[in-house]
Each structure stands twice: as structure tokens, then as C-alpha cells.
Amino acid sequence: MNANTNFAQLADRYVALWNLTDAGARRDAIASLWVPQGEHYVRTLQVKGHEALAQRVTGSHEKNVRDGGFLFRATGDAQMLRDTLMFHWQMVPAAGGPVAAVGLEFLLLAEDGRIAIDYQFILPTPAV
Template identity: 75%
Template sequence: MDFNELADRYVAVWNETDATARRAAIAGLWGPDGEHHVRTLHARGHDALQQRVTGSHEKNVRDAGFRFLRAGDAQFLNGTVMFHWHMVPAAGGPVAALGLDFLVLAADGRIATDYQFILPTPSA
């Protein structure tokens, strides 16, 4: 498995503008009972994940004009993958948000549990 490609697919789902393609991408990334944890919420299962990703997409990508990008290489260790990401203006500009995702993979290679950390953004 190419873990940078997995991280790129993960980041791409948050940027996906087509709802049908977004749902298919979610099903390809997370198992049926896959979980996503961030400080303020927990989503479990494809329907809840679809709602979580769509809400973030609408707020950050559609309405605010940002894009999510993988930052650096993904790292794999004993069934887990960790990578950083940036949220940047689609038209160019400084990083608006930084994050780290820690993924626990299921036996089929899909995400069983996703822990997302929003990191402090350095001052410009």
C-alpha cells in the first residue's frame, strides 16, 4: 500500500465538490463502521462521515475558498498511518490551518478509526 497515496485520497475527499463522488470516496476510505474523532465531535459509519465531511467541505472549501493539501510524507507504523495537512486559500496565500491525522487501519486497508488534530497555526 502507498501511504502517501492513501493520505492524498483522504485529503481529496474533503475537497470533493460532487456529493456522489464524495460518498463513494468515503466508502472507499473508511470501513462501514469507520470512525472519525476530532476534539468537538465524533462520527461513526458512512452516513455520519458523509455529514461530517460535507459540513467541513461546505464551510471551508465551498464557502470560504480554501483547499486541503497533504504536507510532507505519510508515515506508517504497525497498522497505523500518520500525516500532516494544510488548509490554504485556493487562490494562493499563507496556510490558514494545520492538522494531523492519525489513522488506525482495518485488515482490509480501510480506515477503522481516524483521530484528527487541529494544530496551532504559526503567525505570519
């Protein structure tokens, strides 16, 4: 990863992508975040390449942000180890309220600092 790249900013950019309402802006963000054949794994879902990533992010956005009224936010705990970035995120009601979902990302980065492989884990939601 380029030494000038701030890994906390990368985590913030990643999480912000899932909140973007404009499809063109989502496609642009995906191209800037992932290598062309970037991979994303969550539960049983596997996608590869910018088009499949765009479909995945759009589906999540429509379900959780547009229809569900939630927003995603990084928790500020990003850590870098060699070429791997790890951080947590939360899904919270846009209008305020308790955390509805929590996730953990492991991003394996390519030499240019973009995501080569994205492992997303959905964690148990903390008790309120």
C-alpha cells in the same frame, strides 16, 4: 494493511476527499477509504459510519471549501507504523496565500487497508 497499498497515496486520497465538490463522489470516496462502521474524532465531535462521515465531510466542505474559498492539501510527510498512518495536512486559500489551518491525522487501519478509526487534531497555525 495490504503491502501493495502506498501509504502516501492513502494520505493524498484522504485529504483530496475534503475538496470534492460532488456529493456522490464524496460518498464513493468515503466507502473506499473507511470500513462501514469507521469512526472519526475531532475535538468534541465523534461520528461513526459512512452516513455520519458523509455529513461530517460535507459540513466541512461547505464551510471551508465552498464558502471559505480554501483547499486542503497533504504535506507529504505520511509515515506508516504497523497499522497506523500519520500525516499532516494544511488548509490554504485556493487563490493563494498563507496557510490558514494545519492538522495532524492518526488513522488506525483495518486489515483491508481502510480506515477503522480516524483521529484528527487541529494544530496551532504557524506564524506568517
